[in-house]
Amino acid sequence: MSTRAATGSLVAAALALVGLTGTAASASASSTKVINLTMWQQWGGGHEEAALDKTIKEYEALNPGVHITETPVTNSAKILTAISGGTPPDIIDLGTSLEVGEWASRGALLPMAPYIGSSHLNLNIYVPSALDALTVNGQLYGLPFMDFDVGLLYNKALFKKAGLNPNDPPTTTTQLEADAFKLTVQSKNGTITQLGFLPDYPGPSNGQVCTLEDMGWVFGGQWYNSKTHAITADAPQNVAALNYETSFYKKYGPENMANFESSSGAYLTANDPFESGKLAMVYDGPWALQYIKANRPSLAPDIGVAPFPAPPGKPALSGTTFIDTNPQVIPRGASDPAAAFAFIKWETSNPQVTATFAQLVANLPQLKTVPNFPLAKDPRFQLFIKEADSSNAHVWPQLPYSTEYGVRLCQAQSAALYGKSTPAQAMASLQTTMKSASGS
Amino acid sequence: MQIAAVAHEADVVRESRPRRLLRGPLPFLLPWLVGFLGLTVVPLLLSLYWSFTNYDMLQSPQWVGTSNYVQLVHDPLFRTSVENTAFMVVIGAPAGIILGLGCALLLRRPIRGSALYRGAIFMPAVVPSVAVAVIFIWIFNPDYGLLNAGLGLVHIRPQGWLADPSLAKPSLLILLVWEAVGQIMVLMLAGLAEIPGELYEAASLDGAKGWQRLRYITLPLLSPVLFYSFIVWIIFYLQFFTEAFVATASNLGAPVNSTLFYSIYLYQSAFSFLKMGYASAMAWILFVVTMIITVILFRLQRRFVFYRGEQHA
Known part of the structure; x- marks a missing residue:
């Protein structure tokens, strides 16, 4: 095969590929329904993952066409490599906010402000100290889920x-x-x-x-x-x-x-x-x-x-x-940030989901008001809830x-x-x- | 006529060389070449460039000149990591080689069960290093570990091993030497088998005792193997990472930075502190130091290493 012929076939293949992706894009645009989101979560396997899957199913039922695939990922080096390589998931559920400051200030996480504005999310529903843990240079980079102290x-x-x-x-x-x-x-x-x-x-x-x-x-x-x-x-x-x-x-x-x-x-x-x-x-x-x-x-x-x-x-x-929280963040390079935000907004602002998770993992609700759950009646647990909202609750800078x-x-x-x-x-x-x- | 034919053939070769390469060795070399270029040469050159930049993997690198190298000189943890690594090189490499040589000398002649002993000593070499590290974490456990249980039988106070800052490095060395002795022994056995029996016979006739035979026959004739082992193991300890990383995964360098080895600190700088430029500078310093040590060893080789082949030339 001559060089010219080889180049020709390469170009043809490339054109075919472009054509294919083009059709895929226009197909999804015409029906405006199918959205595939990926989520990396730190809960691991077991009953916590099962609870998350149930939450996701509930969301998918409410939003036909949205599909969320979750995978347990806890290694921050892996997350970092994915973001820097341009192939991150759409949503990352982090176990602590310890790396949020570092990643956010280096442009690895998307600020929430534009999405909060257009979705009319009222931040007053969240326990304030949890939001502090996600605030870098006065900007919010993610929504809190399950606080702990x-x-x-x-x-x-x-x-x-x-x-x-x-x-x-x-x-x-x-x-x-x-x-x-x-x-x-x-x-x-x-x-x-x-x-x-x-x-x-x-x-x-x-x-x-x-x-x-x-x-x-x-x-x-x-x-x-x-x-x-x-x-x-x-x-x-x-x-x-x-x-x-x-x-x-x-x-x-x-x-x-x-x-x-x-x-x-x-x-x-x-x-x-x-x-x-x-x-x-x-x-x-x-x-x-x-x-x-x-x-x-x-x-x-x-x-x-x-x-x-x-x-x-x-x-x-x-x-x-x-005081810290499990930050729900959207990394730079996420395929559909608006759809990702819609999910984390629903997940973190839904009182029932919050109560279910708080009971399951014995963490504190990130919402000020949630339906009563059994653990919340335990005076020992109440002490932690009270502490979270005091001026003695601190966030690592x-x-x-x-x-x-x-x-x-x-x-x-x-x-x-x-x-x-x-x-x-x-x-x-x-x-x-x-x-x-x-x-x- | 013959000359003309050869010349003609050479022309043919020259003309079709690219095509012959394509049909011949190149397709077979390609998988390796692609990997070598993409996974070794390009990253190597990139890391040289990054070592002169501030690079956090998330934003594009910024040129800072030699600032990373200057900072390293003033970084106390860099010094700690160099000292910790030097300890491993200076003690680990000779210890493994002396013990490996000792085992080889003992098991050189076919005594009863020597195959079994050789197999047992070599066994650790086939266990993956991560598994070895995990097993030794338990052996070194201060309260439930085998090692302290054994010491208890002879009324020696239990030690903290990996938990004690002054014992953590020696503990890791125990583990590493245990892994290395078998490999070194096999190499030494092969070297020993190469030494002709006549030399020992002649030496005995001249009245040489066991120590003299070792000093004047075995060691000189084994010196190429010893030299090779030294280079390989010095480089291994300079780059030592895996077992220390596994043993202190949740708190790298613990206790009190006593196991903060060069590669561990390099990894931490790159992937925890997002200082890829700094880490690249460390990598290049390690490369240059390894090179210098190897060159020095090759120079010394002329004085200490004896190749039998050269005698005939």
């Missing part, structure tokens, strides 16, 4: 055994430290068989950065000043928070603490330190209650919930927590370098906990690194 969960049986009043959980950080000491059982060779409080647990597993950010807020600190646009990692309150965490490690020995944690089972399994009854107090969220109910039914009634203690003399800081800030925060935390540097040094070096990373 944390409080003090404690094992009443262990309190009783240690001679503490099970209905009197600590209200100050000093008291927490003293109670934790009484709740700790350590053998002569240092092995910890029971621990009162593990200050950096569960860390990133439950959607936080690594607990130190919460502890900083508990002590009245901030991590970013949005007015001066400055990193404030070395604020004295943050150093005090790290000092507080470090005091636990000093008291029981860093290697003993590390062994205690790494010899426990994975988070939210029957063998995790709290569910196995080896850890007396934990800074965690309402979903833990559901997992305990499923994994260790006998322990469930013994779990008490209280606002996380405040530093002595500052009761206003009681009940400090992080949404910046172009949020992920790096978070990772380095964890590194600074562990350096101090293991005595590689003092808390003040760790925070000072974090401040320097992040200042140069932020280019200021």
Whole structure:
């Protein structure tokens, strides 16, 4: 075959292809019905995926012609590669907002403003702090779905055994430290068989950065000043928070603490330190209650919930927590952003869907008003709902370098906990690194 | 006449070379060529360009000159990752080779069950590294792990292994050497089999003892194999990634950056911090350093490596 002939046939093939796609496009335009959307979701398989599928079916029934295909995807590197490669899904359901600041400020996510305007969505229906988690440079990049925050969960049986009043959980950080000491059982060779409080647990597993950010807020600190646009990692309150965490490690020995944690089972399994009854107090969220109910039914009634203690003399800081949501975002390059928005608007603003999911995953409704669901009657769950709407609920700063800030925060935390540097040094070096990373 | 015919044939060859290439080797080479160009050459050149840019994979790269390289020099974590990697290279490569050589020397002669021993020692090499890492996470578990259970029998205090910042690197080395010894042993056995028996015989007649035979016959004649192993394993440890990535997946570099190896930090910079330019600069530094180390080793080769073939020439 000559070169010319080969080129000719290539051109013909290309023309045929163009013709084909052209017809497909005009066919869908004429009927204006068939819309295929893809969604990547972080709920994974199991009953959560089943609930999502049911929600999608309901939406498809209401909107004939719309087909949504969901796939479980949790790996953020994969999501990133898809967006940068120009082949993203239409909707991404993220597990946390930790990467939203980074992706949004780099143009990977579509701002909601144009779609909200044309669809007359009233943002006042959402719990405000959840919207904060999706706001980058004053712009909203996604809609919230299922909020989550944390409080003090404690094992009443262990309190009783240690001679503490099970209905009197600590209200100050000093008291927490003293109670934790009484709740700790350590053998002569240092092995910890029971621990009162593990200050950096569960860390990133439950959607936080690594607990130190919460502890900083508990002590009245901030991590970013949005007015001066400055990193404030070395604020004295943050150093005090790290000092507080470090005091636990000093008291029981860093290697003993590390062994205690790494010899426990994975988070939210029957063998995790709290569910196995080896850890007396934990800074965690309402979903833990559901997992305990499923994994260790006998322990469930013994779990008490209280606002996380405040530093002595500052009761206003009681009940400090992080607040986050499962962002429903539309990536750059989505094939049909308007149709994608229509779905996330319906999903996140539908009270019945919200109540069903909140009951199922024991997360907080992102809507201010939802039909009553069984879990909402549990006073322990109500505490988390109340906390979410308080001024002590904080959002990790949404910046172009949020992920790096978070990772380095964890590194600074562990350096101090293991005595590689003092808390003040760790925070000072974090401040320097992040200042140069932020280019200021 | 003959000369003319050959010349004529050469002309024919020259004329139809493109066509012959198309009909001959090219279609067979093409799948490899496409992969080589698309997956190696182009990315390689792109990464060189990106190393001089700010590039986050989401926006187009911006030229920043040598700023990434300058920043690296001042980055304390970069230094930590270099130190951690150097530890693995300096201890890991010799440890694996010495142990591999030791096993080969012990199992060199056909003793009873030597095939079984050889097989058992080689076995780890066929287990995928991710599986090995997962298994060792359990072996190293401070409370329920096999290792501490074994130490407990001889009244040694349980250790934190992967959880203890001062033990995490040595623990990973235990795992890696366990994986490597079998492969190195097989190579050494092949090398040992090449050494002619007469040399040992002659040495014995001259009164050489076991150590002298090892020092003056075995090691010099094995030196090409040793040299090859050193280069391969040094490069392996310079690029070491998989097992450390699996063992610390949820918290790369934990505990306290003690397992933050060069490739791990490179990966983290690229895919967590979206600093593809910075990561590309790291990749090129690694490439240059690997090159320099290899060149130095090749220079040293002249002094320490002995090729029998050269003697005849």
